[in-house]
Amino acid sequence: xxxxxxxxxxxxxxxxxxxxxxxxxxxxxxxxxxxxxxxxxxxxxxxxxxxxxxxxxxxxxxxxxxxxxxxxxxxxxxxxxxxxxxxxxxxxxxxxxxxxxxxxxxxxxxxxxxxxxxxxxxxxxxxxxxxxxxxxxxxxxxxxxxxxxxxxxxxxxxxxxxxxxxxxxxxxxxxxxxxxxxxxxxxxxxxxxxxxxxxxxxxxxxxxxxxxxxxxxxxxxxxxxxxxxxxxxxxxxxxxxxxxxxxxxxxxxxxxxxxxxxxxxxxxxxxxxxxxxxxxxxxxxxxxxxxxxxxxxxxxxxxxxxxxxxxxxxxxxxxxxxxxxxxxxxxxxxxxxxxxxxxxxxxxxxxxxxxxxxxxxxxxxxxxxxxxxxxxxxxxxxxxxxxxxxxxxxxxxxxxxxxxxxxxxxxxxxxxxxxxxxxxxxxxxxxxxxxxxxxxxxxxxxxxxxxxxxx
Ligand code: GDP
Ligand code: MG
Numbered sequence: 112x113x114x115x116x117x118x119x120x121x122x123x124x125x126x127x128x129x130x131x132x133x134x135x136x137x138x139x140x141x142x143x144x145x146x147x148x149x150x151x152x153x154x155x156x157x158x159x160x161x162x163x164x165x166x167x168x169x170x171x172x173x174x175x176x177x178x179x180x181x182x183x184x185x186x187x188x189x190x191x192x193x194x195x196x197x198x199x200x201x202x203x204x205x206x207x208x209x210x211x212x213x214x215x216x217x218x219x220x221x222x223x224x225x226x227x228x229x230x231x232x233x234x235x236x237x238x239x240x241x242x243x244x245x246x247x248x249x250x251x252x253x254x255x256x257x258x259x260x261x262x263x264x265x266x267x268x269x270x271x272x273x274x275x276x277x278x279x280x281x282x283x284x285x286x287x288x289x290x291x292x293x294x295x296x297x298x299x300x301x302x303x304x305x306x307x308x309x310x311x312x313x314x315x316x317x318x319x320x321x322x323x324x325x326x327x328x329x330x331x332x333x334x335x336x337x338x339x340x341x342x343x344x345x346x347x348x349x350x351x352x353x354x355x356x357x358x359x360x361x362x363x364x365x366x367x368x369x370x371x372x373x374x375x376x377x378x379x380x381x382x383x384x385x386x387x388x389x390x391x392x393x394x395x396x397x398x399x400x401x402x403x404x405x406x407x408x409x410x411x412x413x414x415x416x417x418x419x420x421x422x423x424x425x426x427x428x429x430x431x432x433x434x435x436x437x438x439x440x441x442x443x444x445x446x447x448x449x450x451x452x453x454x455x456x457x458x459x460x461x462x463x464x465x466x467x468x469x470x471x472x473x474x475x476x477x478x479x480x481x482x483x484x485x486x487x488x489x490x491x492x493x494x495x496x497x498x499x500x501x502x503x504x505x506x507x508x509x510x511x512x513x514x515x516x517x518x519x520x521x522x523x524x525x526x527x528x529x530x531x532x533x534x535x536x537x538x539x540x541x542x543x544x545x546x547x548x549x550x551x552x553x554x555x556x557x558x559x560x561x562x563x564x565x566x
Contacts, residue, residue, distance in 0.1 A: 112386070113367035113405050119148035120406060124189065127182040133170045137181060142167055145189065153337030153368030158196060158375045166192050190402050196371060197398035202355065202380040204235075204327050211244070211290035211298045213323045216357075217316055217347060218331035220304025223359030223385050225255065227331050228301045229262035230385065230393035231357075236268055241296040246271040246286035248279035248319060249303040259301055266390055269295075279303075279315055283322045300325070307346035320351055329382065331357045332373075334364040341372035348377050359385030362392070367405060440535050442499040446491045448534070449484050489517040490527050502528060 123144040127137055142163060149159045166188055175184045206212035214231065216224045228245050235241040245263050249255035253275050263270035271289055273282040283300060290298040300323060305312035320328060330353045332340040344356055356373050361384045364370075373381050381396040491499065493516030498504050505513070505528060514521045 115365040116152040116367045124186050127185045133173045152366040155338040155372040158372050193402035194398045198374045198380045201397045208326045211295040213325040214299045214327040215325040222331045224331045228299050232268040233266045243268045244295040244298045247301045248282045250275045251303045280318050283319045313350045327354045334358045334361045334369040337368035338372045340369035341376035344377045355382035357383045362386045493517040
């Protein structure tokens with residue numbers, strides 16, 4: 112996703128030269144390139160203008176901190192502004208109301224509304240344990256109603272039947288009534304595709320909206336339409352009070368113009384990204400993560416979430432079992448933990464994505480590189496099995512032996528043991544929450560007085 116923009120920008124941003132501070136002179140050419148890159152990515156012109164202006168204002172006169180090159184300093188500014196233009200924070204659904212909370216979907220034909228109803232239903236059911244009902248008010252194609260029925264069946268959420276003889280407003284009323292009667296948490300209403308210039312169709316959805324009084328009215332739009340996505344969203348928003356946007360087919364969008372334009376043009380947040388045809392290909396939209404992706408810095412937080420969800424299940428089970436067996440967390444466990452962190456792909460890349468890490472003094476950051484993991488692992492490898500199981504054995508002469516064996520100093524061994532003790536305490540505090548809980552705590556402890564600050 113967004114490959115073209117990423118490639119253009121990362122080529123460009125490396126070229127900022129000079130030292131000391133960013134000046135008009137050393138960013139002029141790069142700024143022009145950024146502007147071109149955004150226009151090529153089909154970002155709407157007012158957005159490009161505003162963006163470039165803001166970056167310039169912010170950059171000129173900025174001191175380049177010692178540990179960064181001017182190029183890196185500039186990238187930081189570009190990243191911050193990218194986040195800002197997309198809305199800074201993730202905005203999720205606000206379903207707080209007397210249930211059932213109604214979500215109304217609107218958009219052009221083929222935008223991905225029906226697919227998104229399914230994805231959203233699945234997410235709300237699985238992530239939030241909501242009781243979800245879906246219904247189709249698309250009475251123009253019999254196949255459309257059937258499509259949603261099949262989808263709901265696949266996912267395992269309830270489908271409220273409708274047919275092409277009915278009026279959309281009738282369907283909406285009946286579904287809402289049923290939703291109340293059967294205590295559904297959420298009712299998601301699919302609608303037919305329509306053009307904002309089609310007055311009759313727009314009146315129809317306005318009536319449906321009035322009948323349902325939805326807490327969320329989501330505009331579903333294809334990312335590949337670029338800045339048109341933002342413009343149609345705006346046109347819809349003029350007729351229908353939207354609460355957010357679902358940007359679909361982002362998996363096929365190399366440019367990113369829609370993602371960057373929607374917020375600025377409509378004033379409405381993108382709430383989700385559709386990233387594939389499968390029912391789980393829906394991601395909450397996090398401006399900071401998308402900004403990182405655009406700048407080619409990966410998206411480590413999403414990666415960590417993935418790891419939490421998938422990779423670590425086995426380890427988590429092992430740990431959970433250990434807790435049950437009342438065995439403590441020992442250095443063997445600590446080592447496998449380190450290995451996992453190493454596998455997460457580059458500590459440095461990861462650090463900058465972690466909340467709060469940007470405030471860390473750069474001399475600390477410099478010290479935290481992947482070598483630390485290698486070193487920590489080497490130290491543990493130099494211990495005997497007994498020492499790993501019972502770290503309290505490790506005293507003076509043993510420490511010297513371990514340091515010599517791992518090519519480190521006794522103080523490194525001490526540091527590792529201290530870090531281990533901190534980790535062990537944390538593990539004790541942790542209940543049976545498993546790996547997920549622990550990863551969260553690990554994230555929490557890194558910026559402050561955690562693993563890497565006890566030197
Ligand atoms: P609707 O007319 O707005 O209801 O659109 P549909 O939900 O029927 O989707 C139209 C087509 O787009 C289908 O072939 C979907 O599989 C596809 N589609 C929807 N969302 C995505 C997405 O996020 N990524 C990809 N690659 N395809 C999608
Ligand atoms: Mg549809």
